[in-house]
Amino acid sequence: MIEFHKVSKRxxxxxxxxxxxxxxVSEGEMVFLTGxxxxxxxxxxxxxxxxxRPSQGEVLIGGRNLxxxxxxxxxxxxxxxxxxxxxxxxxxxxxxxxxxxxxxQIAGCPPREIGRRVRAALDKVGLLELERANPITLSGGExxxxxxxRAVVNKPPVLLADEPTGNLDPDLSADIMRLFCEFNQxxxxxxxxxxxxxxxxxLGARVITLEQGQIIHDGVAA
Amino acid sequence: xSRDTGARGAHQSRTGFADLWHAWWRHHMDSxxxxxxxLADAPLQTLMTSLVVAIALVLPAALLLALANVQxxxxxxxxxxxxxxxxxxxxxxxxxENLRERLPKLPNVVSLEYVSPDQALREFQAQSGFGxxxxxxxxxxxxxxxxxxxxxxxxxxxEKLRTEVAAEPIVQEVALDMTWVRxxxxxxxxxRQLVLGLAGLxxxxxxxxxxxxxxxxxxxxxxxxxxxxxxxxxxxxxxxPFLYAxxxxxxxxxxxxxxxxxxxxxxxxxxxxxxAVSYQSDFRLQGLGLQGCSxxxxxxxxxxxxxxWVAVGRHLSAIEPR
Numbered sequence: 001m002i003e004f005h006k007v008s009k010r011x012x013x014x015x016x017x018x019x020x021x022x023x024x025v026s027e028g029e030m031v032f033l034t035g036x037x038x039x040x041x042x043x044x045x046x047x048x049x050x051x052x053r054p055s056q057g058e059v060l061i062g063g064r065n066l067x068x069x070x071x072x073x074x075x076x077x078x079x080x081x082x083x084x085x086x087x088x089x090x091x092x093x094x095x096x097x098x099x100x101x102x103x104x105q106i107a108g109c110p111p112r113e114i115g116r117r118v119r120a121a122l123d124k125v126g127l128l129e130l131e132r133a134n135p136i137t138l139s140g141g142e143x144x145x146x147x148x149x150r151a152v153v154n155k156p157p158v159l160l161a162d163e164p165t166g167n168l169d170p171d172l173s174a175d176i177m178r179l180f181c182e183f184n185q186x187x188x189x190x191x192x193x194x195x196x197x198x199x200x201x202x203l204g205a206r207v208i209t210l211e212q213g214q215i216i217h218d219g220v221a222a
Numbered sequence: 223x224s225r226d227t228g229a230r231g232a233h234q235s236r237t238g239f240a241d242l243w244h245a246w247w248r249h250h251m252d253s254x255x256x257x258x259x260x261l262a263d264a265p266l267q268t269l270m271t272s273l274v275v276a277i278a279l280v281l282p283a284a285l286l287l288a289l290a291n292v293q294x295x296x297x298x299x300x301x302x303x304x305x306x307x308x309x310x311x312x313x314x315x316x317x318x319e320n321l322r323e324r325l326p327k328l329p330n331v332v333s334l335e336y337v338s339p340d341q342a343l344r345e346f347q348a349q350s351g352f353g354x355x356x357x358x359x360x361x362x363x364x365x366x367x368x369x370x371x372x373x374x375x376x377x378x379x380x381e382k383l384r385t386e387v388a389a390e391p392i393v394q395e396v397a398l399d400m401t402w403v404r405x406x407x408x409x410x411x412x413x414r415q416l417v418l419g420l421a422g423l424x425x426x427x428x429x430x431x432x433x434x435x436x437x438x439x440x441x442x443x444x445x446x447x448x449x450x451x452x453x454x455x456x457x458x459x460x461x462x463p464f465l466y467a468x469x470x471x472x473x474x475x476x477x478x479x480x481x482x483x484x485x486x487x488x489x490x491x492x493x494x495x496x497x498a499v500s501y502q503s504d505f506r507l508q509g510l511g512l513q514g515c516s517x518x519x520x521x522x523x524x525x526x527x528x529x530x531w532v533a534v535g536r537h538l539s540a541i542e543p544r
Contacts, residue, residue, distance in 0.1 A: 049452070051543045072456070079454035089449050103453040108245025150453065 001027040001158060001189040002048060007057035009043050009213075017043035019213040020057070025191060027157070030184040032200045032221075033193040035210035041193040044210070045160050048191070049081055050074050062157065079107055082151035082188075084161035088143045090135040096122070096146050097131040103154040121149040125179060141172040148176070152183055159183055161192045165199065173199055197221075249462060257467040260439075261474070268474065271435050275475025275522065278428050280482045282421030283510070283518055287483065289413055291508055292406075303375050305384060306397045307368040313392040318366055321390060330372050330383045337367040365394060425525055432471050432529035436464050440537045447541045461534050468530020469523045476522030480515040 002025040009018040018040045025031050033041050046052040047059050050066055059066045062080065069077055090099050097118055104114045122128045125145035135143055144164060151159060161180065165173035177199050184190045194200060200207055201221050209217035261268040309318060318336075326334050337345075342364040347356050372383055380398060388396045440447070447460055491507040498505035510518065 049543075051452075075451070075454045075456040075459075077454075078452065083452065089452065091446055091449055093446070102450065105245075105249070106450065106453060106455045106459055108242045108249075110241055110244065111248075154454075 001025055001029070001062055002191065003058075003060040004044075004047075005058045005060075007047065007054045007059060009040075009047065009052060010055045017213055018047075018054075018210075021210075021213070021215055022057075023208060023215060023218065025189060027189055028184070028187045030181070030190040030203075030205050031192070032203075032205055032207045033191060033210065034195050034197075034200070034207055036195075039210040040213040041210055042162060043213075045083075045162055045191070045193060048158070048160060049083060050077055075106075079103065079154060080156050080158060082154065082156040082159045084144070084147050084151045084159070084164045086163040086166050088135070088147045090143060090146055090150075092134060092136045094134075095131065096127065096133050096135055096138070099135060099146055100131075100149045100153050103150060107154055117153055118149075121153040122146075124152070124182075125149045141168050141175070144168065144172075144176060145179070148179055152188070157187075157189060159188050159190045161190070161194075163193055163195075165194060165196050170198075177203065249459065253462040254466045257463045258470050260467065261470050268471070271431065271471055272474040272478055274431050275428050275471060275526075276478035276482060278424045278431070279475065279479040279518065279522060280486075282417055282424055283479060283483050283514075284486060285417040285420070286414075287487065287508070287510060287514070289410055289417060293410055294508060295505060303372070303380065303398065305370040305372060305380070305387065307370060307387055307393055308395045308397065309366045309368065309392050310394050311365050313366060317392045321392060322368070325368065325370065325387070328383065328386060330374050330379055331370055332373045333371045335369040335371075337369065339364045339366055342367060428472075428475070428522070428525045429529040429532070432468050432526045433533040435471060436468050436530045436533040437537055439467060440464060440533065440541070444541055447538065448543050451541075452543045457538065460538055464534045464538075465527055465530045468526040468528075468533075470526070472523040472526025472529075473519055475526070476519035479522065480510060480518055483510055483518075484515075 002023075004021050004023045007018055007021045008016065010016045021040070021044065033044065035041055043052065047054055047066075048061060050069065053067070061077070064077075066077065091102075100118045100121055101114050104117060109117070119128060119131070122131055125148050127142060127145055127149065130138065130142065135146055138146065148161075148164070151161075159180070164180070165176050168176065173196060180190050180192060181203065204220060206219065207217065207221045208215055309321075322334065322336055325331055339362045343356065343362050346364065370383070370387070372380060374380075384396045384398060387393060450460055487507050487509040491509075494505070494507045
């Protein structure tokens with residue numbers, strides 16, 4: 001589902017965030033990405049979302065080479081990839097419902113369908129009763145769950161999460177992880193950047209460790 | 223490994239063509255209503271921008287309207303051009319009589335009027351106010367005159383008739399009363415071009431004002447743009463609300479301009495009518511009318527759209543997720 005072939009990313013200032021990374025994540029797999037900050041985790045995710053383009057090598061998502069995508073095709077690619085951001089990226093000028101509905105509106109979903117799906121997604125993350133609230137009034141954990149609902153509402157085949165539990169206490173973190181496991185169980189390919197080692201170990205999932213832009217470990221957490 | 227190959231519940235949602243078309247149409251409607259709502263939420267700012275747009279439009283609209291009215295006035299005087307035939311001072315009455323009989327037989331002559339030197343002098347004394355001065359002259363300086371009303375008033379036909387009449391031996395000069403009308407037309411054409419040039423400049427001003435307002439709006443909604451792009455919004459989707467906002471500014475500005483111009487014509491019409499009455503005319507000022515108003519509002523909406531398009535084109539591409 002996600003393939004990297006000898007991918008390097010060098011920023012204009014000369015900093016090399018990734019160097020010769022090759023990896024493959026199969027369809028329906030759940031993988032954790034770890035490493036110190038600056039090891040290249042975020043860059044790797046940005047390459048998948050086409051926020052950045054690789055300097056060298058190829059990135060394939062669902063068998064499609066991202067290098068061949070024209071700028072006009074990028075939005076359609078992004079609809080295939082649900083993303084949960086560390087800083088939530090919620091819009092505070094509208095309700096929780098409207099935040100979650102955004103990807104569906106963009107994809108051109110009929111309004112009745114939007115209502116049904118948004119409520120299903122909010123129900124899934126346990127926030128159905130807060131659909132009218134403004135995200136700014138919610139706690140960090142609740143905001144993160146709104147972000148997750150928005151990432152999955154369009155049922156994308158790939159789900160990315162960048163430090164989704166970074167600012168949460170252990171109990172909330174476990175809740176959030178449980179949610180990701182549930183999405184993974186229905187076939188979504190999940191890639192989570194995290195350094196919450198205790199959680200990762202408890203899940204026994206595959207872990208890819210980056211250091212200075214290179215993969216130094218790829219396998220089940222020890 | 224938590225990979226569960228048994229469950230394949232998630233499918234990327236697919237949307238049919240009809241749904242997409244409906245969604246596209248709906249987003250247009252939503253964008254139009256939302257952007258209008260945003261304008262209504264900040265009435266003072268909207269009024270300021272629209273007023274700037276309106277004032278920039280009032281000037282060329284009022285000038286064009288003034289020109290149209292002058293043209294109308296000119297057309298009224300323009301309807302029956304006449305040829306004034308000045309005869310030699312020494313022309314013999316018999317020769318004049320002969321000419322008066324032959325001229326009406328020319329194909330393009332409807333009627334002929336003879337003004338004798340005495341008659342001309344009396345009229346001139348009565349109308350010019352130089353009565354005293356003229357009384358001091360020892361002889362009448364005015365020539366006998368024939369006034370021809372032509373059937374065909376096309377410039378070529380008039381010119382042909384003029385040459386024919388001028389060829390007569392006792393004719394000193396044939397004056398076409400069209401000259402001043404032509405001059406008026408030439409002046410108005412010049413005026414029209416100047417006004418159009420001015421209108422072009424002011425339209426550019428409107429474009430920039432609306433473009434700048436939209437640019438500020440884009441800046442203030444930067445986060446929203448980034449997020450919508452992250453979740454897969456096309457450029458068209460992001461652009462749409464701003465384009466509608468630009469068009470709305472144009473519509474509101476255009477309506478205000480119509481209001482200002484109409485108020486102006488209504489106020490002026492009284493004075494113009496009084497002036498016209500003193501010239502035995504029933505001339506009334508012509509306002510913008512429904513057609514003029516619609517044209518102004520539509521044109522202005524177009525300008526707003528164009529201004530927004532330029533701003534959006536320049537600034538939206540610069541806002542990409544990082």
